[in-house]
Amino acid sequence: xxxxxxxxxxxxxxxxxxxxxxxxxxxxxxxxxxxxxxxxxxxxxxxxxxxxxxxxxxxxxxxxxxxxxxxxxxxxxxxxxxxxxxxxxxxxxxxxxxxxxxxxxxxxxxxxxxxxxxxxxxxxxxxxxxxxxxxxxxxxxx
Numbered sequence: 430x431x432x433x434x435x436x437x438x439x440x441x442x443x444x445x446x447x448x449x450x451x452x453x454x455x456x457x458x459x460x461x462x463x464x465x466x467x468x469x470x471x472x473x474x475x476x477x478x479x480x481x482x483x484x485x486x487x488x489x490x491x492x493x494x495x496x497x498x499x500x501x502x503x504x505x506x507x508x509x510x511x512x513x514x515x516x517x518x519x520x521x522x523x524x525x526x527x528x529x530x531x532x533x534x535x536x537x538x539x540x541x542x543x544x545x546x547x548x549x550x551x552x553x554x555x556x557x558x559x560x561x562x563x564x565x566x567x568x569x570x571x
Contacts, residue, residue, distance in 0.1 A: 432561050441466050441493060448489040451478035454502050457557060459550065465496040467554055469562075475501040498554075506563040510534060513555035514568075517544035529566040532559060536570050544570055 434442070438456040445453045445468050455469035470478045478499055479486050490497045503509040507522035510532045517540035523533045536544045545552050552568060559565035 442468070444492060445478075445489055448492055449478045449480070449485045451475075455558065455561065457554060459554065463496065465498055465550075466493060467498045467500065467558075469500050469502050469558065472502045472504065475499060500558065502562075506532070506559070506565060509562055510555065510559055510565070510568060513558050514544045514551065517541075517551075519544075524565065530564060532565050532568045533571050534568060541570060 432455055434456060438458060441458070442453040442456045445451070445456075451474040452471040453468045454471055457467040459465045459467060468478075477485070480488075486497055486499060500515070501512045503512055506524055510522045511519040511534070514534065514536065518537040519534055520537065521535040525531050525533060534544070543551070546554075552570070556565075556568050559568055
């Protein structure tokens with residue numbers, strides 16, 4: 430469990446903070462055909478980061494010339510896992526600590542596709558972030 434940011438991700442976080450006035454606590458670059466930057470925003474600052482009508486985050490997207498996904502940070506692992514899967518409707522998150530730490534997530538059946546994401550991108554990002562922030566080894570949808 431840990432967050433090591435390389436120069437590129439630190440630069441994205443600095444640009445994010447400068448553009449939005451919000452604090453970014455983590456950053457991932459998704460290397461897929463349509464690159465995307467994922468920013469974890471300090472708890473309570475997501476509305477400021479998005480801005481009225483999405484204008485603030487749109488300005489940041491234009492600045493970095495790629496799609497941006499914002500996730501709100503949380504102190505509790507269950508809340509954090511739910512935030513990583515938004516906008517899917519998450520009913521419950523249970524953390525099980527046996528040999529591995531696994532988050533079991535109850536998602537509305539109509540939102541399973543949203544929670545998984547295109548080519549599994551959303552859930553894979555959620556898994557990476559849950560491990561980095563809380564040492565959660567896996568996320569399973571139930």
